[in-house]
């Protein structure tokens with residue numbers, strides 16, 4: 121069996137076309153959605169991601185501002201900037217790129233962002249809203265994965281989904297979204313005994329462990345839908361996911377690649393969240 125490819129890049133392009141229409145409809149009513157991205161320090165990967173986010177805003181006709189600060193920026197200064205952006209009517213979404221330098225308390229920063237402008241969906245209010253089944257702004261990566269499952273016509277209701285990884289930004293919100301959609305969800309973590317026993321039961325596997333090519337074909341049920349959230353470098357420095365694509369694509373029914381899978385959807389759902397924030401909170 122050779123798996124169908126879930127093409128995140130294509131789904132992202134289609135979704136962006138839809139976002140672009142809604143942006144122009146909103147602009148016609150005098151509201152131009154705006155995103156502020158804050159980057160602290162000089163992590164080269166962060167620079168690439170952040171410039172991609174700003175570029176994507178342009179593609180859908182959104183306003184964006186990029187604020188860059190040196191690594192020694194104080195937490196107080198950063199909080200001051202967030203408060204200013206919270207009160208800036210031209211800005212509907214605020215994203216503080218992670219990771220932050222160690223001297224800055226990440227939790228304090230994320231909680232300082234107004235929940236109505238929290239387009240990452242990381243604020244306690246937004247995490248809690250998802251948890252209690254009344255989602256407001258949702259974490260971009262799992263939100264994007266939900267769109268990928270929808271586009272690949274994967275049935276969630278009654279299905280068994282296994283999430284490998286329990287982070288606050290991917291694993292936990294992912295599990296909540298699929299649970300809400302009617303799936304039976306197992307959340308595995310780095311300490312799970314006999315992980316393959318769990319993944320082999322799954323109709324849907326979401327790999328978000330941060331270990332290159334960790335999920336192999338022998339760990340899958342035949343025909344499973346596999347979404348790879350990983351972003352790693354392999355032994356040759358090439359970008360690769362948490363799934364061993366070569367073996368997994370022989371067993372899976374559908375699989376998302378890296379690159380060209382979840383990554384482009386994460387950025388697209390950031391735009392979607394900014395649009396939703398502008399539509400709902402102005």
Ligand SMILES: Nc1nc(=O)c2c([nH]1)NC[C@@H]1CN(c3ccc(C(=O)N[C@@H](CCC(=O)O)C(=O)O)cc3)C=[N+]21
Nearest residue numbers: 169215216217218219240379380381382383384386387
């Ligand atoms: N506050 C915050 N929010 C984030 O959403 C956030 C963050 N911090 N810090 C870093 C991670 C990483 N991230 C990516 C998004 C898209 C791609 C992406 O588009 N990847 C392309 C490939 C890119 C390449 O070639 O390097 C793909 O998968 O096809 C990658 C990584 C968002 N993050």
Ligand SMILES: [Mg+2]
Nearest residue numbers: 380381382383
């Ligand atoms: Mg990808």
